[in-house]
Structure formats: C-alpha cells, structure tokens
Amino acid sequence: MIAALVVIVLVARSTSRTHNPSVVQSTDTLREFGRYLFYDATLSVDSSTSCGTCHQQFAAFAHIDHAVSHGVLGRIGTRNVPALQNLQQQTSFMWDGAFEHLAMQSINPLTGHAEMGSTLPDVLARVARNPRYQQLASQLYDDTQITIPRILEALAAFTGSIVSRSSRYDAMRDGKLVFNENEQRGLDEFRTHCASCHAEPYFMSNDFASNGLPPDTAMVDVGRYRVTQREEDRYRFRVPSLRNIAITFPYMHDGRFRRLRDVLDHYGSPSKHTPYADSRVTSIAGLSDVERKDIIAFLLTLTDTLLPREPRYRDPYLP
Ligand code: HEC
C-alpha cells in the first residue's frame, strides 16, 4: 500500500498537464522507451505476453475477435479489450473508470493474474538489466536510473501518444470530402439518437451509463458500481469511443456482439428497456432497417487510415 502511494506521488510529480493531467506531454525518447516496453513480452511472468499481445495496432489497439481478454498461461479475463486512442481526452480508464491516472493503470495489467502475471520488482529487474533500456535511460535521466515510476511514465507517454484523427469523418469535417447519401443520413440519425452519449468529435464521453444491455449471466459484471458502491451506478459502464469501431469487434464490455448489425439491433429493439437503462437509450423509439443500415454506413467512416499503420506505434521488435 505504501509502495503504491509512493509510486502515485512520484508519477504525479513527473507528469505535466494536458487535458487529463495524468497523460504526459512527452519527448520522442520517452515515447520510444514506452514503445519498447509496450511490446516487450519479457515483462510478463513467462515472457509470453506484452501489452501489444492484447492491444493490437491493426485493431486500433483492441484485441480483434476476442470477446474477453486472454493473458499469460492461457488465463482468461472478464472484459473485452478496449481500443487505445485519444486517451488524453479521457478522465478515467477501464470500462468502470477504476483508474484516473493513466500511468497508474499499467500496474494492473503488469501484475494482473489474468494479464501479464508479473510483480513490480520482477518488471524492474528485467528492464534494469536490459542494455537497450539502460541506453534510453541514460538519454532521458541525469542519474540514468530506471525505476518503476519511470517505467510507468514511459508506458503512459507511449499509449497517450496514440491519436485517431485521420478518418473519412475527419476529412469530411475538414471540408476535404463530402459524405455519400447513406453516410450523411447515418450521421444525421446518429446525431439524433447516439451523440448525446457518444459525443463528437471523439465519439465518447467521460460519463458512465447503462445502454440497456441485460447483465450477462456468466460474469454478472456490475460495472461502475464496483468502483463507487453507489446503487445508481450498477450496470453502468464508461461511454466508449466509437472511433475505429469497424476494426475493434467484438463489442461491449463483455464482447457479446460480433457485428455492428447486432449493436444496431440492440439499440433499435424493445429489449433495451431494462429497468436501469438510461433514458437517452429508452427514448430511441425504434430504428427501421434503413436507419440501422445508414447508421452503420456512417460508423464505417470512423476508421482511421493512419493509426493502424503508423510507424511510430509499430512493434519495434518486428523485422
Ligand atoms: C491480457 C490482455 C491485456 C494485456 C496483456 C494488457 N491489457 Fe490493457 N486492457 C485489457 C483489458 C481487458 C482492459 C479493460 C479492463 C477493464 O475495463 O477492467 C484493458 C484496458 C487498458 C487501458 C484503459 C483503456 C481505456 O480506454 O479505458 C489501458 C490504457 C491499457 N489497457 C494499457 C495497457 C498497457 C500499457 C499494458 C501493458 C503494460 C496492457 N494494457 C496490457 C487487456 C490487456
């Protein structure tokens, strides 16, 4: 506990302010340090799993085709891997907002039983004896030391630098292209039914809400309630970003939907009228087949053309 507090204080002191003060404004070298760490499987207990195993660049750093996460030694997690993008816009992290500090969040996957299964002393030992990290540390720090807060800060510098700003939607907003009819109708529908939660231009909000999904019977994930213990937060989840939604399937905190069509069928049907559903969802009277298709046509414009291929985000251990 005391160790964790020391880490908080040290990390908080070493970061500077952006929209979310915990997302560091960083130098290229610090981001490079973070990128090597992010893709380094030797940080896991059996050297099998890196952050990048679950957060895949080609899937906007989600884990494609996995309903819930898979970690070391075949251990299965309980939640779907979220995309990592525009994190500086988020005031909290995880489906239930359990972390408000991006650098602190990394402790969870590094030491989580169903993620990388390591311990912080082991992580530190492995990083500290690696010549690449020694060299990066000598460029970054006068005292050339590698510490846990510095490792966490570097990881946050890398993940915080992942930006989605190069989709057809962005080009349309910049006046560089015009949407076709379906896309435009879809955008209008989206603004009517969805944007009160999935707010432009990031298509997320820092709120927690229930979009009316019935709780899954296997995990019975109580969502935000786990963090606040307030009854009204039961089954509420962070409103996720819809950027890159076409490449981050399956969907929802438990990955229950494989296709965007399934998502639209949910929002368009009476089954969303669960007792705790948000009124912004229950007020959607219904969506016709054409409306569902148009909204999907619009959602496909949110796929980034650069992020999945951007060299600065790439796995540096690949040939
Ligand atoms: C075994 C798969 C797995 C590994 C390995 C993993 N993650 Fe994750 N990550 C997840 C899952 C699942 C969540 C959502 C967890 C939750 O909501 O409780 C998540 C959430 C996150 C978030 C919050 C995103 C958001 O929008 O709220 C960040 C940031 C993140 N991970 C970074 C990392 C970093 C950095 C590492 C390596 C140190 C890492 N992850 C390793 C599965 C993984």
Ligand code: HEC
């Ligand atoms: C009341 C706020 C609210 C409204 C209105 C809303 N959503 Fe959502 N949406 C959420 C929340 C919260 C989640 C995450 C729920 C979960 O995982 O349990 C979500 C999840 C999603 C996902 C899955 C994202 C992912 O990464 O897995 C998609 C796609 C989506 N919504 C599309 C829409 C569309 C399209 C509309 C309009 C028809 C809409 N939403 C209206 C709150 C809302």
